Amino acid sequence: MSLYEELMKANEHYAASFDRSSLTAPPARKLAVVVCMDARLTVEEFLGLRTGDAHIIRNAGGVVTEDALRSLIISHKLLGTREFLVINHTDCGMLTFKDEDLRRRLAEETGADASELEFHAFDDLEANVRAQVQKIKDSPFIADDVVVRGLIYDVKTGRLREVA
Template structure:
């Protein structure tokens, strides 16, 4: 689990030093929060929970490099902001990357249709249920259940909107960089939001 330049002991001499280094690395890994050790790359990733999105592979990162927050749609909710605020202010995160993706399940139906479907499946009215039983004092106030579901019409627009929102949020330090990408499940590659290359190369009109 813990990365090391060389996982094998030296052929001659220096074994004591090698063992001590391994012990120290394991201790740092196990107690990195207590020791104030930040993520290896000072990175926080917000991504969809979809099982097709290989976040680490897509970004070229490894275990230990980043805080990774995944939810349905890779949405920047208030709970995401809570985690981002903690990561940037107390765990030295200096970079945020949003990863949305094509063929997202959060684009499969209108908000109201999902609400109706959940109510039919559970035989419950969602507006009569505490959304977070562990914190019953929290509520969505006057917002609609459809807003809580938060389906998406255009994944590129949603990604860019979330980038802009994070950049302007008062709880996120100005010096933290924010970027976002759309992961194409059909190609297995990231692209910048709004840059649908297929649309540009498969039409007669070109720029």
């Protein structure tokens, strides 16, 4: 059985006992989280959240890109979120390369122009968290009274540490 077939079979099992149709789009805890896409991060689990509690916005590095900010603005202005978390983590792959090196590699491998691509790699975890928090705070579209915090998740211990 292929991976896709396994996933579809799992969905059939899930749908057979589905009972979340009463959940509403606005998150119950009025929380939005920007976090890395790393498969080791089980955000709902390590934050004690349930389905429907928060908007989880994932990307490589947990970076507040233009698209992540777009999602936060929608979450805040249209769906009522009042608190944001930015969570990065130890042993992150975004610490292992530079944007220019990946652009060069892609150009060499594909022959396509990669000069405009932005990967948002970083070399200082704490500084990155602070920078992402500041991007949110600097947005004129996020109310000043929205609480924004930055944390680092330790993949070895499962603990969160606030840094911003």
